[in-house]
Structures are given as C-alpha cells and as structure tokens.
Amino acid sequence: MAVGKKDISAPPYAEGTSLSDEDIxxxxxxxxxDHPNIRYSWTAGQAVSxxxxxxxxxxxxxxxxxxxxxxxxxxxxxxxxxxxPIDEWxxxxxxxxxxTFSISYIDPDAKPLEEPVIVAxxxxxxxxxxxxIMHVLGEVKPEDVYIGMKVKAVWKPEDERxxxxxxxxxxxxxxx
Amino acid sequence: MRVAVLGVGxxxxxxxxxxxxxxxxxxxxxxxxxxDAGINPRKDVDSVVTCxxxxxxxxxxFDEFVPDQLGGVLxxxxxxxxxxxxxxxxxxxxxxxxxxxxxxxxAHSKASDIxxxxxxxxxxxxxxWLRDIGNAHPYYFAALEMSQYVSxxxxxEEQIAEVVVKNKNNALLNSSAPYGAKVxxxxxxxxxxxxxxxxxxxxAPVSDGAVVFVLGNEFVAREITDTPVWVKxxxxxxxxxxxDTMSFNAMYAYKAAKMAYKLAKIxxxxxxxxxxxxxxxxxxxxxxxxxxxxxSRKYETGSLMQEGYFARDxxxxxxxxxxxxxxxxxxxxxxxxxALEVVLQLRGLAGKRQIEAETGVAQAWRYIPTASGTxxxxxx
Numbered sequence: 001m002a003v004g005k006k007d008i009s010a011p012p013y014a015e016g017t018s019l020s021d022e023d024i025x026x027x028x029x030x031x032x033x034d035h036p037n038i039r040y041s042w043t044a045g046q047a048v049s050x051x052x053x054x055x056x057x058x059x060x061x062x063x064x065x066x067x068x069x070x071x072x073x074x075x076x077x078x079x080x081x082x083x084x085p086i087d088e089w090x091x092x093x094x095x096x097x098x099x100t101f102s103i104s105y106i107d108p109d110a111k112p113l114e115e116p117v118i119v120a121x122x123x124x125x126x127x128x129x130x131x132x133i134m135h136v137l138g139e140v141k142p143e144d145v146y147i148g149m150k151v152k153a154v155w156k157p158e159d160e161r162x163x164x165x166x167x168x169x170x171x172x173x174x175x176x
Numbered sequence: 177m178r179v180a181v182l183g184v185g186x187x188x189x190x191x192x193x194x195x196x197x198x199x200x201x202x203x204x205x206x207x208x209x210x211x212d213a214g215i216n217p218r219k220d221v222d223s224v225v226t227c228x229x230x231x232x233x234x235x236x237x238f239d240e241f242v243p244d245q246l247g248g249v250l251x252x253x254x255x256x257x258x259x260x261x262x263x264x265x266x267x268x269x270x271x272x273x274x275x276x277x278x279x280x281x282x283a284h285s286k287a288s289d290i291x292x293x294x295x296x297x298x299x300x301x302x303x304x305w306l307r308d309i310g311n312a313h314p315y316y317f318a319a320l321e322m323s324q325y326v327s328x329x330x331x332x333e334e335q336i337a338e339v340v341v342k343n344k345n346n347a348l349l350n351s352s353a354p355y356g357a358k359v360x361x362x363x364x365x366x367x368x369x370x371x372x373x374x375x376x377x378x379x380a381p382v383s384d385g386a387v388v389f390v391l392g393n394e395f396v397a398r399e400i401t402d403t404p405v406w407v408k409x410x411x412x413x414x415x416x417x418x419x420d421t422m423s424f425n426a427m428y429a430y431k432a433a434k435m436a437y438k439l440a441k442i443x444x445x446x447x448x449x450x451x452x453x454x455x456x457x458x459x460x461x462x463x464x465x466x467x468x469x470x471x472s473r474k475y476e477t478g479s480l481m482q483e484g485y486f487a488r489d490x491x492x493x494x495x496x497x498x499x500x501x502x503x504x505x506x507x508x509x510x511x512x513x514x515a516l517e518v519v520l521q522l523r524g525l526a527g528k529r530q531i532e533a534e535t536g537v538a539q540a541w542r543y544i545p546t547a548s549g550t551x552x553x554x555x556x
Contacts, residue, residue, distance in 0.1 A: 032304045039291040040234035045197025078203055080244035083218050 047075045050089070052163040058155050062092045062127055070128040092126030094153035095174055099123045099130065103142040116142055122151060122171055138170030150174040179271045180397030180404035181389060181554065182278065183213025184519050186512075188385025189503050191288070191354045198233070198286040198386075203245040205386035206282065210247070213390040214400060215278065217247030221390075222276035224248035226255045227263040227283040227508045231296050234289060246282055246388070259283065259540040260387060260512030261550040265410040267391045278392040285507040287382035300545055306419060312371075315379060317419065317544040318458040319371035324424045325464055326373065333373070335478035337364035339459040340377055342481070343495050346488055347502025349529040354383055356502050378459035383504025387512030389519075405522045408535070408553040409442070411435025415547035422547045426461075429454075429468035429539055432551040436537075437470075440553040445470040450533035451492060451521065453514035455541040455549070456499040465539055466494060469551070488529060496521065496529050511540030511550060518554045 023029060044052055047063065051074055054061040063086040064071050065079035073092055078085055101120035107113050118137040123130060137145060138154060151171040161167040185208030187201050196204065210217050224246050228238045235241075239255030242248065256262045260283035267279035290296055294313040301307040301314065310316075325331070341364060347356030359377070367377035397404040413431035415422055433445070442448045452471060456462035463477045471492055472480050480486065486494040497503060497517035506513050518536035520526045535555040542548040 032308075034303050034307060036299050037292055037295050038231070038234075038299060039295075040289050041291050042234065042289050043194060043197045043286070045200045046195065047200075048197065076244070077200060078245065080247075080249050081218075083216070083247040 045077075047077045051075050054091075055165070055167040056161045056163045058094070058158065058161070060092050060094055060124060060153075062090050062124075062131075064088050064090050071126065071131065073124050073127045073131045073133060090126075092124050094155075094168075096122040096124040096132055096151055096171070098137070098145065098147055098149040098151060099132065100147060101137065101145055103145070118142060118145055120145070120151075120171065133165070135165070135168060136170045137172070139172035144173070177272055177274070178394040178397075179268050179407040180392055180394065181407065181519050182215070182392040182397060182400055182404070183209045183211070183390040184516055185209030185212055185388045186352070186385060186516055189352050189354060189383045189506060189513065190385065191381070191383055191504065193286065193288060193384040198284060198289070199241070199245045201286060201384065201386045202282060202284050202388070205284070205388040206246050206280070209280070209388035209390050215390060217280065221247065221251060221278050221280050223267070223270055223279045224251055224253040225263045225266045225270075225279060225281050226253070227258055227260045227281070227512075228255055229257055229508055231299055232285070232287070232290065232507045242282075246280060248280070252276075258548075259508050259510060259542060259550060261410070261515060261538060261540050261552050262412055262511075264389065264391070264407065264511075264515060264552050265412055265550060267389075268407055268410050271391060271393050277396050278390060281389045281391060282386065283509040283512045284386035285382070285505075285509045286384055287505065287507055288384050290382075293382065297544060302417065306545070314544060315374070316371045318379075318461070319374040320419070321422075321424045322374055322458065322460040325460060328425070329463075329467075329474060329478070331460070331463060331478045333365065334361055335463070335481050336378060336459050337361045338481045339456060339462045340364045340501055342487055343456060343462070343499040343501040346496055346529065347498025349488075349527070350498050350502065351527075352385075353498035353502040355381060355504055356498055374458065374460075378501075380457040380500035380505040383506060385506055385509055385513065387509050387516050389512075389515065403556060405519050405554055405556055408555045409436035409439030410550070410552050411437075411439070412550040413548070417546070419545055426464045426468040426541075426549070428547050428549040429465050429541065429551065430470070432549050433469045433537070433539070436551040436553045440555070442535075442553065445537075446472065446492070448535060449492070449537050449553075450535050451496060451518075451531060452494050452537040452539065453497060453499070453517045454494060454537075454539045455510060455514070456495055456501050457505050457510070457541070457543060459501060461541065462495065462499065465541070469537060469539060488531065493531055496526070496531060505543075507543075510543075511538060511552075514538035514540060515552055515554070522554060522556050
C-alpha cells in the first residue's frame with residue numbers, strides 16, 4: 001500500500017483509475033523495454049590503490065598534509081584545501097566514532113528489507129575530525145545506536161579479502 | 177571586455193592510463209595549467225566549468241565529483257554535459273558578462289575505463305526509434321553519414337585515405353599522439369572495410385587524457401603576459417536528434433563557425449584563418465568539417481587534400497597535432513585537445529611541429545549519434 005494513502009480523503013470520482021501491474025504486463029500501455037549492457041572497470045589510481053591494498057592486510061591507510069595538518073581518509077594524492085601534494089602516508093586505527101547514521105528499512109527498489117541496514121559515517125581514530133568512512137554497523141540493535149558511539153571494524157578473514165571496502169564486513173560497538 | 181587564455185595544461189594523451197584514475201588525470205592537467213598561468217587556484221579562480229557526460233564516466237551526477245582535484249572546493253562550479261569547447265563558450269560568457277575574472281575549463285577522457293564502448297554509444301540512441309535496429313556496432317551511424325556525404329560531394333576513397341595519411345604522419349611529430357604512424361595511401365586502402373564504405377583505419381581509436389584551460393579577462397591577462405592568446409569567438413549549434421532527418425552535411429559546424437567568425441570579425445575564413453584543428457574521429461569528417469568551416473569550397477576539398485593544401489607545410493594546415501586519428505578519440509576532451517594545439521601553436525610552443533600562425537580555429541562535434549558541435553577562434 002502506498003505510504004500515506006490512508007490519510008487522503010478524496011471523493012471517489014477524483015481517484016480515477018490507476019494502472020495495475022496487470023495492465024502493464026498486458027501491454028495496455030505502449031512502451032519499449034531495453035536492458036543495456038554497459039560495463040566499466042575504473043582504475044583505482046595512486047591513492048586508492050594503496051588504500052585498497054592495505055585493506056587486504058587489515059590496515060587503514062591515510063595521507064597527511066603538513067600544511068593544514070589534516071590526516072585524510074579516504075586517502076588522496078593531494079590536499080584539496082591547500083591544493084598541494086600530500087606529504088606522507090600514515091596508518092590510522094580501525095576504531096572510530098559514529099558521526100551520523102540512518103536505520104534504513106527500504107531497498108533501492110523501494111521494497112521493504114527483512115532486516116534494516118544501519119548505515120553510518122564513522123570518524124576514524126587517528127584521522128582528522130570528520131574524516132572517515134561511510135559503512136554499515138553490525139552486532140547492534142537499531143535502537144541502541146547513537147551518535148558518538150565508539151565502534152570497531154570487523155574484518156573478513158584474511159584469505160577472503162580482495163582489496164575492497166567490503167573487506168571490512170561491518171563496524172560493531174566497542175564495548176566499555 | 178576581451179577574453180584571454182591565461183594558461184593551459186594537459187595530461188596524456190595515451191591509449192591507456194593504468195597508473196592514474198580520472199581524478200588524478202584531471203589533477204595533473206590542472207596543476208600544469210595553474211603553473212602555466214602562474215595562479216593559485218584556491219585564491220585566484222572565480223569559477224570552474226567542467227565538461228563531462230555521465231555515461232562516459234560510468235556514474236551519475238558527475239558534477240559532484242569535480243571540485244577537489246581542480247582546486248574548486250567551495251567555489252562556483254558547474255558541469256556542461258558536452259565537449260570542452262562548450263565549456264570554453266560558457267567561460268567566455270561568464271567573463272564577458274563580468275560575472276568572473278578568471279574561469280577554469282576542464283574536460284577529460286578515461287575511455288580505457290569503459291568495457292563496452294559500443295554499448296555506451298548505443299545508449300545515446302533514441303530507445304524507441306533507433307536502438308533496436310540491427311545488431312551492428314554503432315560506428316555504422318558514421319558510415320551512413322559518410323556514404324551520403326561522399327556521394328553528394330563526389331569524394332573518392334583516395335581522398336579519404338589522404339586524411340588518414342596526413343594526420344597519422346603529422347602525429348609522428350607530436351609526442352602526445354599515441355596513434356602516429358608512417359602510413360601511405362596504399363596502407364589505408366588495404367585496411368579492412370568494417371563499415372562499408374568506411375575502413376578500420378579511418379576510425380579514431382579511443383584514448384585517455386585531460387585538458388585544462390585557465391581563461392581570464394583582459395586586465396588579468398595583461399598582468400600575466402604581454403602577448404596573450406585571445407579567445408576571439410565561440411559558436412555552437414545543433415541540428416536535430418533524428419538520424420533519419422539530419423542533413424548529413426555538418427550544418428552544425430557551419431552554423432557554429434558562422435557564429436564564432438561573427439564574434440571574431442572574420443569575413444573570409446579561407447583567407448583569414450591560418451590553420452585549424454577539426455574533429456576527424458572518422459576520416460571523412462575532416463573533409464566535411466573543413467568545408468563547414470568555410471576553409472574550402474564544396475567539391476574542392478577532396479582534391480585540395482590530395483594536393484597537400486591542408487598539410488603541415490601547406491597553405492592552410494589542418495590537424496597539425498595529428499587530429500583524432502593520431503591523438504585518439506578523447507570523448508569530451510576532443511575539443512580540448514584541439515584548442516590546446518591551437519594555443520600551443522599560437523604561443524610558439526608546438527615543438528617539432530611548429531607552424532607560423534596568428535589565427536587558428538578549433539572545432540569539435542558531439543560525436544555519433546549527434547548533429548551538434550562547437551567552434552572556437554583563437555588569435556594573438
């Protein structure tokens with residue numbers, strides 16, 4: 001049922017006749033369908049290649065700008081504020097703080113999810129303020145999540161890692 | 177208020193760029209352009225214009241990905257979904273109107289990231305009307321146009337071959353042109369007929385690269401240099417999106433050139449333009465575009481090509497850089513590479529391929545399946 005429909009009190013004549021899935025399947029509406037086969041393979045580049053390869057080792061790599069003194073995650077080869085090359089690579093922790101989150105109940109096709117997905121931006125320990133990663137939280141009930149919650153990465157087993165942001169399965173609350 | 181080119185930078189051009197992603201490619205070109213202009217983008221730039229098409233990139237709302245690598249964080253930034261020269265036109269208007277003193281224009285190609293190039297081009301076809309017709313690679317769209325053009329204008333295959341020979345040999349003098357080759361007319365005629373009447377070698381293969389221009393008003397230009405290159409005129413024009421009703425004679429380039437020449441106060445292009453860089457992503461397109469830019473008369477272009485009139489040492493050199501046949505199809509950076517060559521030539525920085533010139537024209541088409549394009553006139 002459409003969200004909010006119950007609150008609408010339109011007279012019957014104003015409701016009209018809506019299209020049903022059946023009408024579309026029977027081609028009562030004239031349309032053309034296409035399923036294009038368009039595929040890409042994006043070069044990761046200097047900074048992100050190193051970042052992804054370090055994830056394989058279970059480490060989070062960051063870059064540092066000595067002018068503004070920011071430690072940047074995800075790493076980049078240049079500081080976008082100072083517009084100069086970065087100065088060095090450093091490692092940051094695989095722990096952090098929930099900066100913002102959303103408990104998401106609906107999938108991209110607008111269908112309900114069986115279990116909600118808790119998406120969060122995590123400010124990573126060791127990186128500059130508001131620098132971190134957008135990822136998902138696990139091992140936590142939706143009602144227990146809060147901004148400022150300390151979390152830790154849960155990694156895939158080493159032999160299953162492939163140099164992807166999903167090498168971290170999720171972030172779980174750091175107890176204590 | 178005149179508009180000047182304060183600096184240019186580029187990265188590439190290469191058949192592949194496995195070491196850099198598209199952001200780093202843009203960064204490399206931008207850093208060089210800012211160095212060339214002697215400006216600090218964080219302080220001096222008023223506006224950033226990039227030219228990109230989401231389907232070439234492989235992700236949507238590309239304009240959101242632009243500011244960082246161009247030094248444009250927290251600055252007015254916009255993306256024109258088209259060729260680099262449309263970006264030059266946009267910057268030109270921003271400067272002319274007094275909205276900005278210094279504007280950055282960027283375009284790039286990371287064509288090597290696209291795994292299904294033909295399918296992406298097909299995605300530009302009208303889905304109801306054109307997309308499902310036949311299963312050939314959409315390069316045939318260019319061949320359809322070529323077939324009609326060569327028949328209407330009495331162009332023979334040797335004349336088309338001369339375009340390939342000229343551009344691929346010109347490219348040998350350009351270290352940034354990956355498809356340069358010592359080919360002869362015979363070699364071209366031996367190339368397989370892949371989209372009859374079009375041969376494989378007449379089609380520009382894709383390449384990677386980025387181009388960044390820093391444009392500015394007259395006052396800024398005078399502070400930086402005594403001899404600026406000016407953007408003397410810009411023009412753009414579209415015909416129709418219907419492949420079955422297009423004129424197939426590059427009206428878009430003719431009209432865009434008219435607009436640009438008017439601004440540049442050029443009344444006799446064949447006499448007043450010293451050289452041109454035109455879109456030759458299919459060899460016949462060069463002949464068609466030369467005519468459309470009024471650099472030669474209809475029915476003469478083919479024979480002038482054979483006589484060497486458009487050669488590097490000819491009366492009116494065309495595609496001294498090697499054109500797309502030599503440099504490659506740079507997607508939305510195509511016009512950027514052309515404008516870059518014009519500016520390098522006008523500044524005397526073209527190295528081994530340097531020619532003597534004071535006025536040059538850059539022209540780009542929006543590629544198949546379009547009848548749209550743009551023209552920019554540069555001069556000293």
